[in-house]
Amino acid sequence: MPSSYAVVAExxxxxxxxxxxxxxxxxxSSxxxxxxxxxxxxxxxxxxxxxxxxTILKPSRGRGFVAGFDIVREAREVRRRIALVPQEARIDLNWTPLEAVKWYLVARGWSIRDAERRAREVLKQLGLWEIRNRSGWGLSGGQKRKTVTAMALATEAEVVFLDEPTTGLDVESRYGVWDAVRGAAAEGRCIVFTTHDMREAEMLADHAVFISKGRVVAEGSPRRLRGALPYRYRVVLRRPRRDPQGLAAKIIRVGDTLIAYASSRSEAHAIAEDAEAESATVEPVGFEDVYLYYVHEARKEVKLNEQ
Ligand SMILES: Nc1ncnc2c1ncn2[C@@H]1O[C@H](COP(=O)(O)OP(=O)(O)OP(=O)(O)O)[C@@H](O)[C@H]1O
Known part of the structure; x- marks a missing residue:
């Protein structure tokens, strides 16, 4: 029973x-x-x-463990230890955020007093304090979404699954969710999070898993994954006069903008100068580049362990 990891998928x-x-x-492995x-x-x-x-879906093949428990044979044990915010999760609109979080905790076995205290704490953290007593009918889409996330993060669950919790949230609200997620991880819990926002992924991920066409194509820490790319810098050229073909390790075209990759800063600057573009920026590769490389280019499986 492998339990040194919170979540293991095989x-x-x-x-x-x-x-x-x-x-x-x-x-x-998370x-x-x-x-x-x-x-x-x-x-x-x-x-x-x-x-x-x-444990919502039964696998057709393979094995999985959460906190050491088999996701099929010991699903009940797994459910006791997790909280989940599905992509389409909605709150009961007849409840206020405070009621939603508090009664969810009570349903999980908390005392009313502890549930109230914890609900207040999390609602403050997620920026929902001002509207804690507003009916669900009067909440915006983002406020409802944050309330569902608050319900999951408020729990004692050892492993929390959040499927796109920040989609549609404003910048400040995102920061609130990030703060709460980081806080939960600092308590020793495991948070598994999905997002399409590369900046968010870069800010939050200790560990990243890239999935493409139903398969894991890369896994590791952001630093390791960045370091494994065959280039170090990206040059963004807007309306270049000359094509950096030959100078760049790789080029991606997006309308009249080119993203050219270079293996050193000096090469990157040479590309920027040579292209005579309307504007050119040179920056170290980031998560977006990791994504483009592993998901769209490298089809082979890459696994980067932490050792
Ligand atoms: N209930 C279902 N019945 C049949 N096919 C499904 C069902 N749910 C998902 N799929 C299919 O399974 C594949 C994977 O879908 P999934 O929702 O897991 O992707 P995802 O990575 O979460 O996508 P997104 O980023 O759009 O949320 C897709 O081809 C999808 O159409």
């Missing part, structure tokens, strides 16, 4: 009724006390993966 696959494969071969971010294009299999490890 070759998980899911075939939906009708024959569509939602996941084909998903293997990854450490305790860390934030694991699942990344990948629409339809890659992130939600399906979260569904399987949170």
């Amino acid at each position: 070759g998980l696959a899911k075939r939906y009724p009708g024959g569509v494969w939602g996941a084909v071969d998903v293997s990854f 450490p305790w006390g860390r934030v694991t971010v699942l990344l990948g294009p629409n339809g890659a299999g992130k939600t399906t993966t979260i569904g399987m490890v949170s």
Whole structure:
């Protein structure tokens, strides 16, 4: 029973009724006390993966463990230890944020007094304090979304699965969610998070898992994944007069903008000068570049361990 990791997926696959494969071969390990971010294009299999490890979906193949418990044979034990915010989660609109969080905790076995105290704490952290007593009918989409996230993070769950919790949230609200997620990880819990926002992934991830077409194509810490790219710098050229073909390690075209990759800062500056572009910026590669490389280019599996 492997329990040194909070979540372990071993070759998980899911075939939906009708024959569509939602996941084909998903293997990854999420450490305790860390934030694991699942990344990948629409339809890659992130939600399906979260569904399987949170016991909502039965895998068609493979094995999975949460806190050392088998996700199929010991699903009840797993459920006791997790909290989940599905992508489409909604609150009961007849409740206020305070009621929603508090009564959810009570339903999980908390005393009313502890639930009230904890609900207040989390609502403050997520910037929901001012509207804690407003009916769900009077909340904006983002406020409702944050309330559901507050319900999951307020719990004692050792492992919290959040499927795109910040989609549609304003900048300040995102910071609130990030703060709460980091706080939960600092308590030793494991947070598994999906997002399409590369900046968010870069800010939050201790551990990243890239999924493409139902398979894990890369896994590791952001630093390791960045370091494994065959280039170090990206040059963004807007309307270049000359094509940096030959100078760049790789080029991506987005309309009249080119992203050229270089293996050193001096090469990057040479590309920027030579192109005579309307504007040129040179920056170290980031998570977006990691994403583009692993998801769209490298088809082979890459695994980067922390050692
Ligand atoms: N209930 C279902 N029945 C049949 N096919 C499904 C079902 N749910 C998902 N799929 C399919 O499984 C594949 C993976 O979907 P999934 O929702 O896991 O992707 P995702 O990575 O979470 O995507 P997104 O970023 O758009 O949320 C897709 O091809 C999808 O159409």
